[in-house]
Amino acid sequence: MFDDTRSRFLGCLIGCAVGDALGCRLEGLASLDVESVFDGRWTDDTHMMIGVAESLIANKGFNGNHMAQTFIKNYEQEPWRGYASGPPKVFRWIKSGVPWDEAAKQLFGGAGSYGNGAAMRVAPVGLLYYDDTEKLRFVAHAQSMITHTHELGTEGAVIQAYSVALAVKASQSSEWDSYEFLEKLMGFTSNETYRRKLKKAVELLKEGADRHKVVKELGNSVEAHNSVLTAVYCFLRNWGNFKDAVTYAVNLGGDTDTIGAMTGAISGAYHGVEAIPEQWRNKLERRAYIEKLAEDLWALK
DSSP: OOOOHHHHHHHHHHHHHHHHHHHHHHTTOOGGGHHHHOOOOOOHHHHHHHHHHHHHHHHTSOOHHHHHHHHHHHHHHOGGGTOOSHHHHHHHHHHTTOOTTTGGGGGGGGTOOOBSHHHHTOHHHHHHTTTOHHHHHHHHHHHHTTTOOSHHHHHHHHHHHHHHHHHHHHTTOSSOOHHHHHHHHHHHOOOHHHHHHHHHHHHHHHHTOOHHHHHHHHOOSSBGGGTHHHHHHHHHHTTTOHHHHHHHHHTTOSSHHHHHHHHHHHHHHHHOGGGSOHHHHHHOTTHHHHHHHHHHHHHTO
16 A cells, blocks of 8 residues: 555545435435445535535634634535534524634533534544644644544544545555554544444454444434444454445444445545546545545645
């Protein structure tokens, strides 16, 4: 495997969008139907990932208010992308004058959201700071606070960003394997919920568990702690092939677009853009713009 960080950046963002587009079309279908149903159209997962990238590029780093305003602008232009009820509420509060890092604390009676919305969009953070763990943790957490303030939501985003970073690093070494990847994640998080799931992921990989058991143990729903490590597992179970990883991910059912997007981001960051099937890349909505964002992020390194 050659060292081409530029290809990893492209692979990550294109992979995220491809996984999203595949997932929103494939719920409940068998992998044999992949080619016939893929039309390249993506959801709010990719829409918000684009917003993260746009803001990071514009500011050459993180600016919370700018990123929040970017999310709002993009949402108002295309509100039909499939946004859940939480972000539009937060956007209205921010527009009314509530600070960008305070508005989302009002959700769910003050508990904040622990959904996977902050994790699904965080891939650009993992790329930009793949070689700076502390900066990655800070920015992944901070961007989460715009819409998801519960610890499980923010930590899910941090773990997803770090998984992207690890994938870029693993692509540059022939010595890594699935278990070392999980061990590094275990050392990165102190959250017990995620640590328990990481231990389960190790067990599932060792036994080659069937999909039913994977869903039972790791989850496939919209909560971050029931989907982020599922995406990591999908990548690791199908370490050698991008198409196999995202197809496996979306065939777990549940929140297929987001699990597909997160798996695609990690797998794309590992394999590079050339590993993504050409027919998928060619059909992908706004492919050229997403590629430009990846190029611009890479240029900041």
